[in-house]
Amino acid sequence: MSVNWLDLSNPPHLPTLYAHAAAKRKITGNTLPEQGLRCWVLVEAKPLAAFRGVCGLAPGPLLPPTWPQVLAFGLQMQLLTDKHFPFPLLGLIHLTNRIRVLRPLGGVTQLRIGVFVHNLQKHPKGATFDVVTQVDDLIGPLWEADSTLLCKGVELSGDVPQPGTQQPVAMSELTRWFAPANIGRRYARVSGDYNPIHLSAASARLFGLPSAIAHGLWLEARALAALDSHLPKANVELSVAFKKPVRLPSEVILLSSAAGSSGDFQLNGHGDLVHMTGNWRPIS
Structure with missing residues (x-):
């Protein structure tokens, strides 16, 4: 899809975004905005070490595969609390998460992170959509992810997509x-x-x-x-x-x-x- 990117000079201020999230409690539409947000962020040693400690991750030369998603959290919050986003942030249910590590996550000190939403789908309990996160270093695409979220109570026309079946695996x-x-x-x-x-x-x-x-x-x-x-x-x-x-x-x-x-x-x-x-x- 074509994304209209808005480039930010600094990462968003989270306390302000939480205030916006608390203030919005109603569904205001059923279409997703086409604008995405991008910003360069620093990879800092102290927050990364704290994250490793809480998640049971050993120190190492590569970033943990979930760390870019943490760096993207503020941009995701700003996107999902914007006045043009139709659903209240509080109450969204995280259904799935998919990460793609394109190249080894080592030797990086600065990353450009971009986020946007797409793929609105009817669901038995409302509607789902994907939050897409793209991460580049100075060379090019490095990492990407999409998270599927459910908003209950959204009314969309059409049929509910049928999930695929998976064979059980011995574990x-x-x-x-x-x-x-x-x-x-x-x-x-x-x-x-x-x-x-x-x-x-x-x-x-x-x-x-x-x-x-x-x-x-x-x-x-x-x-x-x-x-x-x-x-x-x-x-x-x-x-x-x-x-x-x-x-x-x-x-x-x-x-x-x-x-x-x-x-x-x-x-x-x-x-x-x-x-x-x-x-x-x-x-x-």
Whole structure:
């Protein structure tokens, strides 16, 4: 698609954007804006080290594959709280996330990040759309991702797209870890994502949840950290689908099946509760 880019001189100011998000509670339309946002950002050592610590990532010369998404968070917030964006940010549900690492994420100190939205689709509960993030270094395209979000209550014409079917894959337990009650606040400090549903039981109850739930992107980063020795460092697509939320605190179990340059994984709770499914594949 053709994107009308608006280039920013500085990354957005998150506290102001949270105020805009809190003020907008109604659906105001059913078409997506065509404007995207771009900005150069610095890769700073201290925030990166804090992110590695919260996500269980070992120090290394390459950026974690989910780190560019953290750097893009402010731009995504500005795009989704703009007056031309039709849906309220609070209440959007993250369904899937797909990352493509085009080249090794090493030796970079500055990145140009661009974000835009597209692919509005009818859904049984409303409508879905994709937030696309593109990252370039001084050489060219380096990394890209798209996240599918659901907005309940949107009315669109047409038929609901039918999801494809997947054959079950045999997997065995790789590791397990405990997600403590404060992990939402800890991840918020390194990612900027202060959604109330993640911060405490009290703030989550304001949105109809019995307890705080873990950030989906923290679960993804933590799982990829455990899978690091199996994952290619470039020319790889990493995909996850978020299923049942992880209520805090709780223990989760990571299952995996690796086969060369491809593999599958799944994050379970106890009693065969599936929280997240995922895979990695070479970019075709």
